[in-house]
Amino acid sequence: MYQYQKTNRYFAQTAEGLEEFFATEAEKLGAKDIEKSFKGVFFTCSPETLYKINYYTRIATRIVAPLISFDCHSTRYLYNTVSKIDFSDFMDLHDTFAVFANVAGSIINHSQYAGLCVKDAIVDQFRKKYGERPDVNPKTPDVWFHILINN
16 A cells, blocks of 8 residues: 555645645645645645545646655665555556656755656566566656655
């Protein structure tokens, strides 16, 4: 079971400076435990409220369901920790995928490099399990993974 399944806690990505506006919008739509963050807002809600927020939001650009949260002090630790996620829960060998990363205030200071570390962890896991790797498609992937590294 992944973090969002245990906690019903999600992250709404917004443009920088719009966090307060989304927090107000989400609260009106039924979100609880609202916490502003870098370029977004964490919130808790039922699945029904999540659908409602996703449908009615005028501010959030995307809502993501966190698989895990952890303190990350190096790209090696990022790779090793992400490798523990069973990505076959989300995609199969023939699906394409993309990794998008946002980084702020971290020792890992390059978002593309962080994304490549996660991409490598996914590809290596499939190669080890199936002897083949899935393809990356940054423009129109079947599955999107988003990584947020903050502080």
